[in-house]
Amino acid sequence: MTQSILVVDDDPVFNGVLVRALARRGYEVSSAMDAETTLTAANALAPEAVVLDLNLGSVSGLNLIQPLLAIAPDCRIVVLTGYASIATAVEAIKLGATQYLAKPVEVDAIIAALDDIPESGVPADAPPPADPLSVDxxxxxxxxxxxxxxxxxxxxxxxxxKMHRRTLQRKLAKRPVRA
Amino acid sequence: MTQSILVVDDDPVFNGVLVRALARRGYEVSSAMDAETTLTAANALAPEAVVLDLNLGSVSGLNLIQPLLAIAPDCRIVVLTGYASIATAVEAIKLGATQYLAKPVEVDAIIAALDDIPESGVPADAPPPADPLSVDxxxxxxxxxxxxxxxxxxxxxxxxxKMHRRTLQRKLAKRPVRA
DNA sequence: TTTCCGATGCGACAATCCGTCGCATTTTCC
DNA sequence: GGAAAATGCGACGGATTGTCGCATCGGAAA
Structure with missing residues (x-):
């Protein structure tokens, strides 16, 4: 089980929620909200894992992957982004990220990605998360x-x-699906 | 410039079009339409590059990546698929593919991917998208x-x-929305 | 080897949803 | 103050979904 995790996201609300969820599960968690703080924290803490957002103001989280791996070569980096694309996923993995997930994603999936050390890319005997988000x-x-x-x-x-405004209004008018 | 390319796709029309386009540009091209033929051809030809479809009947092209690299360790593998997703892109790159492209894709983009030999991994090629993913x-x-x-x-x-199996089957059968 | 269970494929139908249109009103911005 | 954009929402045709049901297949267990 990974012990120390650095969460990097410029959204303070998201950062706080994820940090608390990971701490609740027994991890040592620290956080950073910009590139400079991220590298400072990595130097100080040598985290075993990093949850890395891509949109960090003007700096792309992609540019932090190699500096992070230079500081802590065994560090597992899970990229987590609200602006996902296949192109950036390919780039992130080539640069050394362990996993790439599109927001929103359930915390259990983040943890599975953090703990995962597959040799072949397919998690050996790892059960799927018990409760993934429903499509709704x-x-x-x-x-x-x-x-x-x-x-x-x-x-x-x-x-x-890329949705019709009327459709969005109808969706917003409904009560949200319970988690 | 890469000299020998093996094109792997079970669609004969697509296979023919791509083979001719690559041959016209001076490459030595061969093709295969199923997993077994692919490995036989790779053993015989030791191609420098492979263009690999993922949907090969009941066998996933993902399962061919490591056998191909076992035969020709320096082989560059470019994955092409009409059912592209971040999850399979991540897995393909982790398994050793050089690039992953979603169909439909222009021949020039395939060639660029085949010839690409980045030294430093500077992520200038893949800026984060400006738009979020559509709901679909x-x-x-x-x-x-x-x-x-x-x-x-x-x-x-x-x-x-929490979705009906019939509904999921219908969704899986459709070509996904362009990213 | 046989049996059973779960997975799978898929057509059909009623219900629900979506994209679109259009109009009126409200809000924001210059 | 005026223009532009945003907003609210009903209605309609077409698309999609949930459901049902049946047949087939593969794998595990007996």
């Missing part, structure tokens, strides 16, 4: 995050999600 | 990740996602 819940969380990033602007959110 | 795309990625965690078991995946 996934959609709700995703919509809420993008809506927040657009300051509650429904039209802009619908455009960003 | 996010759903596809989530389904693919959970499906892999359940070893391709559709019934178990449907239960985990």
């Amino acid at each position: 819940r996934l959609e709700w969380e995703h919509i809420q995050r993008i809506l927040r990033e657009h300051d509650g602007n429904i039209s802009a959110t619908a455009r960003a999600l | 795309r996010l759903e596809w990625e989530h389904i693919q990740r959970i499906l892999r965690e359940h070893d391709g078991n559709i019934s178990a995946t449907a239960r985990a996602l």
